[in-house]
Amino acid sequence: MTGPSSISINIPVTNKPRIVIVGGGFGGIQLAKRLKGEDVQVVMIDKNNYHTFQPLLYQVATAGLEPDSIAYPLRKIFKKQENFIFRMAEAIKVDPARKVLETSIGEIPYDFLVLATGSVTNFYGMRDMERNAMPMKSVPQSLDLRSLILQNLEAALLTTDLKNLEGLLTFVVVGGGPTGVETAGALGELKNHILPLDYPELDIKKMRIHVVDHGPRLLQGMSPSASQKAEEFLRKFEVEIWLNTGVVAYDGTTLSLSNGKTLLTKAVIWAAGVAGAVLPGLRAESVTNGRRLKVDAFSRVEGYENIFAIGDLACMVTKDSPQGHSLLAPVAMQQGKWLAQNLGRLLRKQPLRPFHYLNLGVMATIGRNQAVADLPLVKVQGVLGWFLWVFIHLMTLVGFRNRMVTFVNWVFSYLSYDKGIRLIIRPFKRGQSPVDR
Ligand SMILES: Cc1cc2nc3c(=O)[nH]c(=O)nc-3n(C[C@H](O)[C@H](O)[C@H](O)COP(=O)(O)OP(=O)(O)OC[C@H]3O[C@@H](n4cnc5c(N)ncnc54)[C@H](O)[C@@H]3O)c2cc1C
Structure with missing residues (x-):
């Protein structure tokens, strides 16, 4: 358990096991939510104070939606969760020997570390x-x-x-x-x-x-x-x-x-591509060529007992996914929910259960009334696929307000053939570094 003397930043001292989650994305959120009833201290850090619904970023870029329809404050998601602490910070390095996460605000000791940092743009060295x-x-x-x-x-x-x-x-x-x-x-x-x-x-x-x-x-x-x-x-x-x-x-x-x-x-x-957002400090042998972390069937990072990775960052090779699971939101969400149960089992000294992905299909929309969806049992294209796409994206957006705002925006656009947000509020200057931030 984490000792009070080892705490170097302002996080309440606890005798409970501390689970540090890096990343409030699809995986991190589900994990932290499902740990609500557990007798642990959950510390989430993220470089942003909000969750980003990445599947709709392109709509922000093409003036279809405002950013606040697809971003949601992390503190608001967890406002009633007593065992949850959020700190806005950037994780810089893992120090497995000392069981410490180095961050932009200082060191955070952990009992269990879950890396859910997602992925970064891959320019393949160009x-x-x-x-x-x-x-x-x-x-x-x-x-x-x-x-x-x-x-x-x-x-x-x-x-x-x-x-x-x-x-x-x-x-x-x-x-x-x-x-x-x-x-x-x-x-x-x-x-x-x-x-x-x-x-x-x-x-x-x-x-x-x-x-x-x-x-x-x-x-x-x-x-x-x-x-x-x-x-x-x-x-x-x-x-x-x-x-x-x-x-x-x-x-x-x-x-x-x-x-x-x-x-x-x-x-x-x-x-054109992404690579896992791997933090320094971990063994090179635990990182794949695609810069994801090799994990076992329980999401444990190869070579470590108490460090886990989920979502885009994790490469879990299975019979159905020889290259690791696809980089999709449902994979991260399912892994987050399942890991919460497994961490509970670990604390109760019960046997762990391996992860099985329930494939929910893949879809893409190409303008109004046009979408393609490969679902587990059927392939849907055209208008039906489009309505399905709209429904699923509305249902998975985080927060009721965001769902309502997006729904109203989409209905308005559908009926008027218009999009409301053609504003140049923060002019773009070339030469400004387009790195992931
Ligand atoms: C443009 C785009 C469109 C997509 N469309 C779809 C789609 O249609 N359907 C689909 O299923 N999937 C889609 N995806 C993929 C999907 O968004 C990812 O698979 C999913 O976000 C992975 O979830 P995650 O929890 O692993 O990571 P993320 O959701 O990426 O969350 C990672 C979190 O970690 C934080 N973070 C990262 N590094 C640090 C650090 N060092 N310190 C602190 N915090 C850190 C980030 O701020 C972020 O909040 C799309 C992705 C993109 C980019």
Whole structure:
């Protein structure tokens, strides 16, 4: 148990086992909630004071939703949980030998440490992409992207240089997974329904949207029929799709593709990959090539008895998931709930139960009335898939207020073909580091 003398920051002293959770994401929240009845002290730290509903970040970036519809204060989630303490801080390093977590506010001793830090954008070592492309992994990044899109449109009205105009009106999404496809669809909607009214002086037909993916089809994690349908939906928006194509270089104006083509663009949206947000201090052997932590069937990080990892960060190899589970919110949520039960068993000296993922399916939406969903028993596409997508996202948003605000926004957009939030409140300046924050 954690001794009072070892506590170096202001966290109440306790004789109860202390479970430190790093990350108030999908996994961390479920874990902390389910520990409510346990005789433990739960300390959660997160670098933000809110939870981010990442699946809808692209809607913030494309002016469909305000950030406060998809972010929710962590303290509010746990306001009635007596065994819960929150500190806003960044975890810096784990010191397993001393059972201490080093953070931006000091050291936190733990009895059990659960790492639920999710993932960070992976630029695969391409420095120019890191410098010039726009990631979409956090609320500030989505707001930057929203500003950039709107700023480019404003600038397009001012220029008489045709090459500059082309760059300002060309939007390239790198990555044809669900995030890339959904972002391209949302840009298509903006182009078709909203921008012609907002910018009547602009020849909006000149706006071009591209999706670039190095794989042979879009949505590679989904069924071939979902890929085909998604491509069909995107082509309705005149999105140009470059498959079997990688990006080679980007200087902020010219994007070079592996097929030899170049695109003039001042907005490259990076939706091409993530890596686990691994903290320093752990054995190198416990980290996979994809920078996730190797965990056993009980989510214990390989080589450690009392350090666990869940969600995007954890690579749990099973018969059904030889590369580890997909990086999806339901995986993190199920692991969080299940680990809470297992930690309870551990404290009661009962045998632990291995994790089994209940596959709930995968889905992606491509503009209004158009979605693809691969569910465990059936594949749904088109309007039905879209209503299902809307329903599931509304139900999984954290907080009643957020669900209501989002619902009202979506109904308004659906009926009016409009989106309400085309504001450049915090102008984006190129050169500002687009690192994950
Ligand atoms: C744009 C986008 C779209 C997506 N769309 C979907 C979708 O449609 N469906 C789906 O199922 N999944 C989707 N995902 C994936 C899904 O969001 C993740 O799988 C899920 O968030 C993982 O949950 P987690 O708990 O592991 O981590 P996260 O939810 O990422 O939470 C990690 C938390 O840790 C905190 N943190 C990280 N590092 C530190 C540190 N050093 N110190 C303190 N705090 C830290 C972060 O602030 C964050 O709150 C999407 C992801 C993105 C980025």
